[in-house]
Amino acid sequence: MTPAPVRILMCSPEHYDVNYVINPWMEGNIHRSSQARAQQQWQQLNTLLAAQAHIDLVNPVQGWPDMVFTANAGLVLGNTVVLSRFYHPERQGEQPHFKAWFEQQGYQVHELPEDLAFEGAGDALLDRAGRWLWAGYGFRSLLEAHPYLARWLDIEVLSLRLIDKRFYHLDTCFCPLSDGYLLYYPPAFDTYSNRLIELRVPADKRIPVSEADATQFACNAVEVNRTLVANLISSELQARLEAQGFRVLTTDLSEFLKAGGAAKCLTLRLTETALPAAEPVAGVSQRLITLEGHLVDSNLLNEALDTIVEQGGSFQIQRLNLGSHRQNTSNVQLQVSAPTEATLATILSSLIDLGARLPEDSRTQVLLETVTQPGVAPEDFYVTTIYPTQIYHQGQWVSVSQQRMDGVIVLQDRDQTSPQAYCCLIRDLQVGDRVVCGVDGIRTLHKATQERSQEFSFMDSGVSSERRVELLVEQIAWELRRIKDRGGKTVVVAGPVVIHTGGSPHLATLIREGYVQALLGGNAIAVHDLEQAVYGTSLGVDLGRGRPVKGGHRHHLKTINTIRHYGSIAAAVEANFIQSGIFYECIRHQVPFALAGSIRDDGPLPETQMDLVKAQQEYSQLIQGADLILMLSTMLHSIGVGNMTPSGVKLICVDINPAVVTKLADRGSLESMGIVTDVGLFLSLLVQQLQRLGRPYLKPVPPLPVQ
Numbered sequence: 001m002t003p004a005p006v007r008i009l010m011c012s013p014e015h016y017d018v019n020y021v022i023n024p025w026m027e028g029n030i031h032r033s034s035q036a037r038a039q040q041q042w043q044q045l046n047t048l049l050a051a052q053a054h055i056d057l058v059n060p061v062q063g064w065p066d067m068v069f070t071a072n073a074g075l076v077l078g079n080t081v082v083l084s085r086f087y088h089p090e091r092q093g094e095q096p097h098f099k100a101w102f103e104q105q106g107y108q109v110h111e112l113p114e115d116l117a118f119e120g121a122g123d124a125l126l127d128r129a130g131r132w133l134w135a136g137y138g139f140r141s142l143l144e145a146h147p148y149l150a151r152w153l154d155i156e157v158l159s160l161r162l163i164d165k166r167f168y169h170l171d172t173c174f175c176p177l178s179d180g181y182l183l184y185y186p187p188a189f190d191t192y193s194n195r196l197i198e199l200r201v202p203a204d205k206r207i208p209v210s211e212a213d214a215t216q217f218a219c220n221a222v223e224v225n226r227t228l229v230a231n232l233i234s235s236e237l238q239a240r241l242e243a244q245g246f247r248v249l250t251t252d253l254s255e256f257l258k259a260g261g262a263a264k265c266l267t268l269r270l271t272e273t274a275l276p277a278a279e280p281v282a283g284v285s286q287r288l289i290t291l292e293g294h295l296v297d298s299n300l301l302n303e304a305l306d307t308i309v310e311q312g313g314s315f316q317i318q319r320l321n322l323g324s325h326r327q328n329t330s331n332v333q334l335q336v337s338a339p340t341e342a343t344l345a346t347i348l349s350s351l352i353d354l355g356a357r358l359p360e361d362s363r364t365q366v367l368l369e370t371v372t373q374p375g376v377a378p379e380d381f382y383v384t385t386i387y388p389t390q391i392y393h394q395g396q397w398v399s400v401s402q403q404r405m406d407g408v409i410v411l412q413d414r415d416q417t418s419p420q421a422y423c424c425l426i427r428d429l430q431v432g433d434r435v436v437c438g439v440d441g442i443r444t445l446h447k448a449t450q451e452r453s454q455e456f457s458f459m460d461s462g463v464s465s466e467r468r469v470e471l472l473v474e475q476i477a478w479e480l481r482r483i484k485d486r487g488g489k490t491v492v493v494a495g496p497v498v499i500h501t502g503g504s505p506h507l508a509t510l511i512r513e514g515y516v517q518a519l520l521g522g523n524a525i526a527v528h529d530l531e532q533a534v535y536g537t538s539l540g541v542d543l544g545r546g547r548p549v550k551g552g553h554r555h556h557l558k559t560i561n562t563i564r565h566y567g568s569i570a571a572a573v574e575a576n577f578i579q580s581g582i583f584y585e586c587i588r589h590q591v592p593f594a595l596a597g598s599i600r601d602d603g604p605l606p607e608t609q610m611d612l613v614k615a616q617q618e619y620s621q622l623i624q625g626a627d628l629i630l631m632l633s634t635m636l637h638s639i640g641v642g643n644m645t646p647s648g649v650k651l652i653c654v655d656i657n658p659a660v661v662t663k664l665a666d667r668g669s670l671e672s673m674g675i676v677t678d679v680g681l682f683l684s685l686l687v688q689q690l691q692r693l694g695r696p697y698l699k700p701v702p703p704l705p706v707q
């Protein structure tokens with residue numbers, strides 16, 4: 001029995017032209033195509049295909065120049081068609097003409113709800129064995145349209161996210177072939193989609209193309225019975241295809257490339273069949289969320305929508321109430337869609353971290369899973385942020401204590417009446433602990449931006465420029481003094497650069513004068529500070545003169561050795577071996593410090609904690625109750641501290657490297673501030689400023705000790 005001939009729909013290019021720009025290929029090509037050449041190229045394609053298939057024609061309509069691209073008429077399967085809903089108004093006028101043609105031919109026609117963009121077979125390609133439908137989204141078609149395809153066409157839909165705007169339709173970079181082969185350009189898809197493709201198409205069936213082939217529309221090929229027709233295919237790719245038993249025909253379609261289309265776009269396959277589906281599924285998962293706050297002023301809405309799209313999801317705004325005055329908050333209800341449950345969960349947890357809420361009904365009870373292996377969380381654990389968090393358990397919101405980022409939430413409810421929740425590090429989990437999983441019943445509390453910016457009015461600037469440093473220092477000095485006056489807590493995290501840049505006497509002054517309640521650092525800052533106290537050098541360099549001292553390279557080791565001889569920095573201070581400097585002041589004024597070790601440490605000093613888990617614990621104890629943390633030129637220790645500090649603590653990060661500052665100023669710029677400057681200079685300005693604020697608060701800085 002000979003198989004029924006393949007039928008293909010085409011539309012002659014009488015009215016074809018580039019009249020507008022709706023894809024990057026059209027840029028610079030308006031009215032640059034030749035009508036005569038387009039006619040001739042189209043005819044050539046038509047002739048080639050007519051040898052393989054039966055060609056149906058739909059009449060072109062004046063004013064709709066892109067109607068030649070019949071792939072975008074709709075998606076056909078059997079006797080059913082899902083009509084396109086064009087994303088751009090420039091093509092929406094084609095819809096009724098295609099609809100009329102399908103109706104005339106007796107198809108069962110489905111139309112998507114308004115505003116649900118879907119561009120037909122340009123964005124939906126059947127597996128040639130009819131096992132499933134590949135559907136693209138990201139530019140022209142919405143992920144939300146995919147469940148309709150699954151339902152109406154009774155087929156499994158695999159959603160692929162397009163991420164390169166040159167490949168705005170699935171058929172520009174993806175071409176399923178006979179016998180399970182796939183011709184495609186992998187970089188046009190996001191990581192998740194590539195993984196999905198690799199799961200469904202074994203490696204020996206995947207034919208990835210180069211960028212050069214992709215940009216010649218090699219993937220925009222029409223295959224009928226193992227003959228491929230395309231605009232251009234490199235000899236290398238042709239050889240690969242022929243090795244798999246395909247015949248390759250190329251035909252110049254350069255006039256249509258000017259509009260961003262080639263062979264496949266100019267055709268619509270009308271004879272499509274599928275295997276009977278076990279159950280039609282579009283992997284698409286959806287949830288409603290609400291978001292409230294200064295959505296527009298604070299850019300929160302943008303951030304939320306970007307988060308959804310960047311992570312491969314899609315959204316529909318279902319309700320938006322904009323606050324009418326500056327002080328009023330707005331709220332929005334969004335339907336979030338994602339290609340899988342797992343992607344949706346990732347997106348939702350990012351949204352929860354931004355303050356989004358899942359609808360509150362009885363089903364939002366938090367999901368708890370029990371730890372079965374010490375130090376290992378259940379797979380689906382929720383990762384904490386710096387923001388105050390609550391979980392919904394047995395009809396009430398329970399606040400999470402010891403808030404920090406990158407932990408998990410453990411719920412304790414011994415007597416079933418007074419549930420308690422706290423943040424815990426994965427390594428500290430014990431068998432039997434009940435850990436919050438998934439995304440339901442979790443909310444984070446964010447102060448409305450308006451209040452926050454008033455509270456920390458001076459800290460609304462993010463990273464500063466040099467010219468603003470002085471102004472900022474003035475404000476920090478004021479803040480430090482207020483904290484001191486009310487018996488608050490300022491913690492300093494400092495790196496050895498503080499010493500190398502001459503900042504040590506200034507930091508020592510701050511400690512002596514009661515502006516610092518705890519000091520965190522590594523082995524190096526202590527070694528260099530002590531070396532300076534003993535020899536007047538820092539890593540062998542005389543800071544007063546700015547020159548290396550003869551034999552100075554041994555100073556730091558000799559210092560370490562002597563401190564080790566005394567047994568501790570405190571003992572060395574007692575013995576008058578150390579008579580000045582940062583750590584001298586810490587010992588004298590009982591300011592606690594913690595030194596975290598690292599692989600490059602010399603010594604180490606007796607106080608340096610080389611067990612990093614213990615060092616993290618020491619740090620975390622010292623930052624308890626901090627009002628402000630001043631981070632001075634140490635990326636490593638600052639990031640460590642940032643991770644364990646809950647929101648609400650002001651962070652000031654000073655570093656000469658803008659990248660470090662940006663990284664730390666990133667936790668909601670309203671409560672963190674970055675200053676790009678030399679840290680020695682910063683400290684000297686800060687001390688000067690505190691002196692200016694009033695005598696009772698500061699005595700002048702003593703000169704550097706000279707050996």
Ligand code: ARG
Nearest residue numbers: 023069071122169259261265
């Ligand atoms: N200018 C048309 C557009 O941007 C080209 C369509 C190409 N069609 C396709 N199936 N890729 O919509």
